[in-house]
Amino acid sequence: MTDLSRIRNFSIVAHIDHGKSTLADRLIQLTGTVAERDMQEQILDAMDIERERGITIKANTVRIEYPAQDGETYILNLIDTPGHVDFAYEVSRSMQAVEGSLLVVDATQGVEAQTLANVYQAIDADHEIVPVLNKIDLPAAEPDRVKEQIEDVIGIDAQDAIEISAKTGLGIPDVLEAIVTRLPAPKGDRDAPLKAMLVDSYYDPYLGVVVLIRVIDGVVKKGDRVRMMKTGGTYQIDKLGVFRPKMQDIAELGPGEIGFLTASIKQVRDTRVGDTITHEKKQCQTALPGFKPSQPVVFCGLFPVDTNDFEDLRDAIEKLALNDASFSSEMETSAALGFGFRCGFLGLLHLEVIRDRLEREYDIDLITTAPSVIYHLHMKDGEVVELHNPADMPDQTLIDHVEEPRIKATILVPDEYLGDVLTLCHDRRGEQLDLTYAGTRAMVVYDLPLNEVVFDFYDRLKSVTKGYASFDYQMIGYRADNLVKMQILVNEEPVDALSIMVHRDRAEMRGRAMCEKLKELIPRHMFKIPIQAAIGGRVIARETIAALRKDVTAKCYGGDATRKKKLLEKQKAGKKKMRQFGKVEIPQSAFINALKMDS
Amino acid sequence: MSRPDWEEGGFGLYIHWPFCQAKCPYCDFNSHVVAQIDQDRWKRAYLSEVERLAAELPGRTLQSVFFGGGTPSLMAPETVAAVVDSIRKAWPVANDIEITLEANPTSVEAGRFRGYRDAGINRVSMGIQALNDDDLRRLGRLHSVAEARTAFDTARDVFDRVSFDLIYARQHQTVGDWRAELTEALSMAADHLSLYQLTIEPGTAFGDRFANGGLKGLPDDDLGADMYALTQDLCDKAGLPAYEVSNHAGDMAQSRHNLIYWRAGDWGGIGPGAHGRHTIGTQRFATETALSPMEWLLHVEKQGSGESARTEVSPEDQGTEYLMMGLRLAEGIDLARYQRMTGDAFDTTRLKPLIEDGFLEIEGSRLRTTNAGRPLLNAILRDLIV
Numbered sequence: 001m002t003d004l005s006r007i008r009n010f011s012i013v014a015h016i017d018h019g020k021s022t023l024a025d026r027l028i029q030l031t032g033t034v035a036e037r038d039m040q041e042q043i044l045d046a047m048d049i050e051r052e053r054g055i056t057i058k059a060n061t062v063r064i065e066y067p068a069q070d071g072e073t074y075i076l077n078l079i080d081t082p083g084h085v086d087f088a089y090e091v092s093r094s095m096q097a098v099e100g101s102l103l104v105v106d107a108t109q110g111v112e113a114q115t116l117a118n119v120y121q122a123i124d125a126d127h128e129i130v131p132v133l134n135k136i137d138l139p140a141a142e143p144d145r146v147k148e149q150i151e152d153v154i155g156i157d158a159q160d161a162i163e164i165s166a167k168t169g170l171g172i173p174d175v176l177e178a179i180v181t182r183l184p185a186p187k188g189d190r191d192a193p194l195k196a197m198l199v200d201s202y203y204d205p206y207l208g209v210v211v212l213i214r215v216i217d218g219v220v221k222k223g224d225r226v227r228m229m230k231t232g233g234t235y236q237i238d239k240l241g242v243f244r245p246k247m248q249d250i251a252e253l254g255p256g257e258i259g260f261l262t263a264s265i266k267q268v269r270d271t272r273v274g275d276t277i278t279h280e281k282k283q284c285q286t287a288l289p290g291f292k293p294s295q296p297v298v299f300c301g302l303f304p305v306d307t308n309d310f311e312d313l314r315d316a317i318e319k320l321a322l323n324d325a326s327f328s329s330e331m332e333t334s335a336a337l338g339f340g341f342r343c344g345f346l347g348l349l350h351l352e353v354i355r356d357r358l359e360r361e362y363d364i365d366l367i368t369t370a371p372s373v374i375y376h377l378h379m380k381d382g383e384v385v386e387l388h389n390p391a392d393m394p395d396q397t398l399i400d401h402v403e404e405p406r407i408k409a410t411i412l413v414p415d416e417y418l419g420d421v422l423t424l425c426h427d428r429r430g431e432q433l434d435l436t437y438a439g440t441r442a443m444v445v446y447d448l449p450l451n452e453v454v455f456d457f458y459d460r461l462k463s464v465t466k467g468y469a470s471f472d473y474q475m476i477g478y479r480a481d482n483l484v485k486m487q488i489l490v491n492e493e494p495v496d497a498l499s500i501m502v503h504r505d506r507a508e509m510r511g512r513a514m515c516e517k518l519k520e521l522i523p524r525h526m527f528k529i530p531i532q533a534a535i536g537g538r539v540i541a542r543e544t545i546a547a548l549r550k551d552v553t554a555k556c557y558g559g560d561a562t563r564k565k566k567l568l569e570k571q572k573a574g575k576k577k578m579r580q581f582g583k584v585e586i587p588q589s590a591f592i593n594a595l596k597m598d599s
Numbered sequence: 600m601s602r603p604d605w606e607e608g609g610f611g612l613y614i615h616w617p618f619c620q621a622k623c624p625y626c627d628f629n630s631h632v633v634a635q636i637d638q639d640r641w642k643r644a645y646l647s648e649v650e651r652l653a654a655e656l657p658g659r660t661l662q663s664v665f666f667g668g669g670t671p672s673l674m675a676p677e678t679v680a681a682v683v684d685s686i687r688k689a690w691p692v693a694n695d696i697e698i699t700l701e702a703n704p705t706s707v708e709a710g711r712f713r714g715y716r717d718a719g720i721n722r723v724s725m726g727i728q729a730l731n732d733d734d735l736r737r738l739g740r741l742h743s744v745a746e747a748r749t750a751f752d753t754a755r756d757v758f759d760r761v762s763f764d765l766i767y768a769r770q771h772q773t774v775g776d777w778r779a780e781l782t783e784a785l786s787m788a789a790d791h792l793s794l795y796q797l798t799i800e801p802g803t804a805f806g807d808r809f810a811n812g813g814l815k816g817l818p819d820d821d822l823g824a825d826m827y828a829l830t831q832d833l834c835d836k837a838g839l840p841a842y843e844v845s846n847h848a849g850d851m852a853q854s855r856h857n858l859i860y861w862r863a864g865d866w867g868g869i870g871p872g873a874h875g876r877h878t879i880g881t882q883r884f885a886t887e888t889a890l891s892p893m894e895w896l897l898h899v900e901k902q903g904s905g906e907s908a909r910t911e912v913s914p915e916d917q918g919t920e921y922l923m924m925g926l927r928l929a930e931g932i933d934l935a936r937y938q939r940m941t942g943d944a945f946d947t948t949r950l951k952p953l954i955e956d957g958f959l960e961i962e963g964s965r966l967r968t969t970n971a972g973r974p975l976l977n978a979i980l981r982d983l984i985v
Contacts, residue, residue, distance in 0.1 A: 524820075526978050527956060549824035551977040554795040554845050556927060558613055558860040559874040561920050562885060568919070572985045583952065 002075050005185045007256040009077045009214070011094060011127075013119050014104035015112035015470065019134040022166035023104055023175070024062070024080055030172050031064045031076075033244055059094045059200035061212055061258050063242040068180045076179055077258040079199065079212075081118070086347030088474065089294055090200065091118060093274045095125035096290065097199045097214035097258065100183030102175065103150070107133040107141035107163070110149050110441065112470035113412045119154055128183050131161035132175060137168055145439065152438045188255025193284040194218035194277070198228070199258075201271040203323040207239065209265035213277060214258045217284065221252040225280040226263070229287040233270050234280050235263030269325045294326040296344025297405065297475065298351055298454050299388045301332055301369035301497065302358070303340030305577055305588050309364050310339045316362035317341055320354060327354055334391065336497040336581060337367055337591075342389055348454060365577070367588045369497045370595050371454040376403040376478055390499040393485040396536060403478040404501075405450040408433065410443065411461070413469040418442045420464040428452035429503060447476065451501060456596050486511055486540075488518070488594075489532040491584045497591055507533075511541035514594050521590035524548035529584055604940060605878045607933075608864020611663035611856050612652075612686060614645065615870030616671040617892045620703075623739040624804035625766070625797060629872035630669045631892055642678045644899040645869060646685045651904055652867040653689035656877055659865075661690040663697045663856035666720075672702035676714025683719035697722055697760075697855040704750035704763075705742045712757045722760040724793070724854075725751060730780050734769050739804075751787060760852065762791035767830070768823045769797050771816035777826050778833070785837040790852035794830055795845050796823055827974050844927045844973055861924045863917070863940075869905070871895035876912070883912040914941045919984055926976060931967020949983050 014020035028034050064076040081087075081094040095101070101122040105111055122129055131150055133143050143163055150158040162178055164171030199212040213220075220226065222240045227233070241249045242259040253259045265271060273294070276287040304313045317329050328344035345351040351371060358364055375387040378400045387393060387402075409430070413421050415437065425432070425446045434445035448457075453473065461469050486507055488498035498518075502510050511533030518531045526548050533541040556564060578585040619630045664686055666679065683698060699722040700715055702708055712723070727747045729735045735743065742750070754761045765784055767777050784792065799809045799817070808814045818826065831841055839847040843861060846854065859866050868875030868886060871894075875886040887908040889895040899905045912920070918941035925932035938944050950966070953959040958972030958979055972979055 526953075526958060526975055526982075546821075548820070548975060548978055550820055550827055550974045552844055552974050553977060554798050556844070556924065557857060558866055558868065558876070559872070561860070561876075561924060562874060562887075564923055565916065565919060568923070568980060568984055571981055575981075575985050 002254070002257065004188060004256045006072055007075045007077070007186055008100070008179050008183050009079070009098035009186055009256065009258060010100045010102060010179055010183055011079045011081050011098050011122070012102045012104055013081075013115060013122055013129075014134075015106070015109075015115045018104050018106040018109065018112070018115070019166045020080070020104055023102070023132070023134065023164070023172075024078060026166050026169055026172045027064060027076075027078065027176065028062060028245065030169070030176065031066050033062065033064050034246075059090065059212060060245070061199070061243050061260075062245040063258070064244075066176050066180065069177060070180075074180050075257075076176075079258065086345070086350045088117070088121070089292060090273055092121050092125070092290065093197065094199055095121045095127065096288070097197050098125075098127070099186055100128040100130065100179070102179070103129050103131045103154075103156075104134050105131065105146055105150060107136050107143050107146050108138050110142075110146050111153050111412070111438075113410045113443075113472040114470055116154065116410060116412075117472040117474070123156075129156055130175075130178050130182050131156065131158045133161050133163045134166050136163040137165040137170060149438050149441075153443065186256030188215070189217045190219060190255050192217035193282045194220055194224075194226070194279045195284040195288070196220060196253075196277040197288055198271055198273060198275040198277055200273055201265075201268050203268050204262075207262045209262065209268055209271055211261050211263070211265070211271050211277075212258070213253070213261060215253050215255055216288070217255055218279070219252050219254045220261070220277075220279075222249075226261075226277050227280045227283065228271065229276040229278060229283075230291055231270055231272055231275060233265070235265060237261050237263050267325075268323050269321075272325065294346060296326065296328050296346060297450065298345045298347055298371050298373060299342060300345075300351060300371045301334065301337070301340050301342055301367075301389070302355065303334065303337040303367040303369070303497075305365035305367055307338045312362065313341065313358070313364050313366075316358050316364060317343070319362075320357060324354070326350070332389070334369075334497050336495045337369070337579060340367075344388070348458065365588075367497075367579070367591050369591055370500050372501065373405050373450045373454060375483065375501060378403065378480075387501075390485050390501045391496040393499075393501070396484065401480045402483040402501075403480045404483060406476055406479050407448055407450050407453060407473040408476045409446045409448050409453065409471065409473040411446070411469055411471050412441055412443050413465050415440055415442050417465040417468060418444070421461065421469060424457075424460055424464055428457060429506070448473075449481070449503075450475070484535050486514075487534050488514060489530075489534060489539075490518070490522070490581055490586065491529045492532075493582050493584075494534075495581055495586070498594060500595070504535075507535055508540050515541045515543040517594045517596065518590060519543045519545050521593055522584065522586055525584060527583070603878055603881075604936070605863070605865040605876075605883070607936060608862035609662045609855070609859045610656075610659045610864060611665065611859040611866045612649075612661065613856075613866055613868050613870075613873055613875070614664065614666045614671075614682060615868070615873040616641075616666060616668040616674055617871045618673055619668065619670045620673065621739065621741055622804075624808075625738060625800070627800035627803050627806075628669070629890055633892075636673070638675045638678050640896065642681050644896050644905070645678075645682045647899050647903065648869040648905055649682065649685045649689050652869070655879070656865070656867065657690075659690060661686065661692045661696060663859060664699070665856040666698075666700040668701055670703050671700050672708040672711065672715075676711055676718050679715055679720065680718035687719070699724055699854070699856055701726065702750075702754070703742065704747035704754075706746055706750065709750040709753040712753055716757050721758060722762070722854075723754050723758050724791075725754060725761065725763040727751065727763040727784075728766045729769070730765070730783055731776075734772075737770060738766065748787075751789075755788070760791070761789050762793060762848075762854065763787075763789055764793040764795065766795050766797050768818045768826050770814065772818065772826075774822070774825050774829060778829060781830060781833050785833060785839065790839075791846070791848040791854060792834070792839055793846050794834070796827065824974060831970065840929070841973070842929050844976065858928075861928050863921045863924060871905070883917055885910050885912050917941065918943075922983060923980060926966075926968050926979070927973075929967065929973075931965050933964050934961070934966050935964045953979060953982060 012020045060080040062078050066076050067073045079094045081091045147158040162174050195217040196213045196215045201209050201211045204210050225236050239262040241247050274291040278284045326346050329341045332342040377385040377387050380400045430446040430448040436443050482504040484504050486502045487494045515531045528547045529545040531543045532539045577588050617631050698720050700720045702723045702725050704725050730744050799805050834847045841847050842853050865877040871892045872890040873888050888905040889898050889907045895905045934945050
């Protein structure tokens with residue numbers, strides 16, 4: 001139980017690679033929160049994938065004790081938020097749980113699009129914001145220009161920005177002191193009924209679900225019976241504690257404090273981010289505002305390369321779902337790919353992370369089908385149907401019109417690449433909303449269909465701007481457009497896993513591109529293979545894979561039999577990576593690569 | 600008891616001589632370049648191996664002996680004579696036994712031809728490889744066209760049967776170039792030709808250059824296919840039809856030795872890296888010897904055997920090998936024999952589409968590739984076996 005005036009709760013807002021994790025490491029180190037021998041880089045990022053990619057998926061908290069210059073010891077609670085746009089809702093809840101933010105900007109790079117989205121979240125949450133310029137030790141650092149940019153683009157005063165180098169430790173004491181002096185203390189009523197926010201949760205195999213909480217009012221103790229106001233579950237608290245960053249038990253948590261509880265909760269699904277936790281008996285009157293259940297926006301099919309791995313895939317998906325309430329899955333059967341799962345994700349990064357984890361942690365080779373968004377089909381009978389998978393598209397004649405989700409995309413780019421970015425957005429059916437300059441960088445805002453972005457938009461953006469663009473988006477709603485289902489026929493047979501939804505005006509171009517790609521991706525067979533793209537019954541593009549004419553080993557004598565047999569065995573293993581459609585074998589990689597557009 | 604399966608293919612001996620004067624950039628065979636060879640020591644090792652195999656496989660009629668390499672025309676004729684003598688003492692030999700030696704067409708080696716004939720060699724297979732001096736240099740050969748032709752003429756005088764090898768689908772070669780060269784080769788009156796498409800093997804000098812993007816002007820698959828088709832056409836007209844994917848011969852001039860491999864007979868493998876297949880009772884074995892010349896030599900000398908591995912070949916694997924090797928032949932395979940070998944009838948559902956598409960044909964009990972199918976044999980085998 002700490003006096004409110006000696007608590008400071010904060011988050012760090014930064015673009016990937018601008019040094020958020022390193023700064024967190026330094027704060028932890030300098031305050032002696034972790035013994036030197038236990039220190040490792042990016043100490044808050046637990047998962048391998050988080051460490052490798054430098055991203056945070058789950059919110060992490062750490063409690064730091066800091067003896068300030070005023071002679072008092074303060075409790076500083078850092079919530080490290082998932083910085084990526086896919087987790088915007090989770091970020092907004094983390095932001096609500098603290099009173100201030102450190103805005104970390106790389107002094108050699110300046111403000112990026114992702115920083116903007118998160119800093120606006122912080123502003124929305126009424127945060128006090130302390131700008132911090134990192135990498136000040138590098139020769140390319142331009143602190144004055146970046147300060148100016150922060151003021152221009154974000155609109156906050158940056159004259160008192162703290163100049164640091166998280167790498168060398170320069171300026172870190174100033175950051176600690178600023179957290180105490182410039183960020184406000186939390187408010188709260190110790191005597192009011194318990195009101196705490198569920199900030200995040202994760203599954204621990206020994207403890208069950210671990211719930212991160214921020215107490216707003218009241219006091220919570222070990223053994224208390226609590227209630228989740230939205231999901232309605234009631235639980236008895238087994239364990240109460242704080243992260244330093246290792247778990248440390250604590251007797252109680254009062255207003256303004258951040259910690260964790262466990263209560264024999266079996267599934268992460270039962271703990272919704274943003275929910276309000278109160279006492280079962282003495283409940284608070286109103287729940288915290290802003291709760292919304294997370295909804296997947298991007299869908300794709302995941303199929304095991306080896307059909308024998310289906311049960312393993314099912315187990316793996318169930319295990320992952322234990323720890324991720326935002327990831328949805330249902331069984332799917334594809335004529336082309338057999339049994340698999342249609343999975344829903346918060347966004348593309350979320351999709352990639354889940355797929356990586358399935359492949360890496362569970363060692364399952366996957367075929368990933370084209371990512372799709374949710375279309376709203378307005379049927380002629382007035383019904384509105386959600387379409388998650390182009391293969392399920394009903395007969396076009398029954399449909400009155402189709403609506404697709406659209407996003408507002410913000411892209412920051414050095415002006416020399418602006419033309420390429422505008423062309424890319426235009427090619428993807430974008431409508432420009434805004435174009436402004438901050439120094440030599442342009443900020444463009446586009447209204448884009450999500451389905452044009454879910455696949456390789458980000459890769460293309462990186463490639464046309466040599467990696468200098470940053471990109472962020474938010475969903476802005478649905479809009480009707482001329483959308484049709486395009487089928488791909490290989491050797492006269494439709495391959496359902498290659499069906500996509502496409503704008504009618506772009507269908508010929510996409511169809512041609514996919515046929516050309518498949519011509520490269522499918523190896524020659526002993527017969528020629530027509531590849532066609534079709535809308536309804538009408539073929540709109542066609543390519544032919546010429547027949548294989550020669551494939552024979554020139555020399556094969558007594559000593560070669562063993563070697564040749566080994567080669568055939570290798571081919572047998574390789575064949576598992578192919579899928580048979582009639583007489584044609586399609587390599588698994590073709591299902592995703594066929595969609596990639598070169599320009 | 601019915602006659603053992605291997606007798607359908609016959610019985611031969613393969614002798615590997617692992618040394619060359621220079622390593623060719625395309626060659627992935629077990630060959631080594633050394634300064635000095637102790638011929639006497641090698642002779643003793645070969646004789647010891649002949650004795651060992653004869654004790655294990657006694658009483659069979661030997662149809663063929665093949666000295667391969669490396670460059671066996673670097674063997675002293677006395678060494679060859681001693682080995683052939685010991686073989687003739689160890690097994691009863693067929694009246695028409697074929698004893699082949701691979702030879703490089705240089706003048707030095709041609710000078711030894713009579714010695715080889717006196718040693719018992721009755722067939723040579725010459726590595727001429729190209730009839731174009733530029734290409735011979737590119738292929739790393741140590742002889743010129745003129746020298747090769749002189750050596751060939753000597754061989755024709757000395758031996759009853761002469762074959763030579765050519766490599767085609769070379770860098771920058773056109774269909775017209777190959778037509779001219781093959782026409783010239785066919786006029787040379789060999790009774791047997793081995794015509795190989797250049798294959799870039801990993802672990803060779805060409806393989807390394809190819810991997811680094813350095814080997815320019817190789818034909819694409821379609822040009823390779825055109826050259827293969829032209830080869831069949833010209834050889835058919837010259838009376839040397841293909842009896843195997845890359846081997847052409849007139850009547851009675853086919854290599855009996857190589858037919859043993861393709862017809863799944865038994866053969867003993869002698870020398871470094873030589874593979875063998877032999878049947879004892881009803882069990883067929885695959886044998887291997889140490890790959891390194893010195894290691895093999897020491898194995899033979901110290902342990903009395905050069906064999907480094909012996910594995911049982913399962914009925915299923917025997918069937919696979921029979922298909923892989925037998926379908927290379929124009930005569931194809933005997934499905935009844937396949938069934939005897941594996942205990943299972945051939946899965947005809949796999950055959951059907953290949954027959955319908957004209958790549959395979961069945962006549963009586965024989966399954967064979969058509970002229971259209973033979974150049975696609977690897978693809979056919981993938982469909983049949985994988």
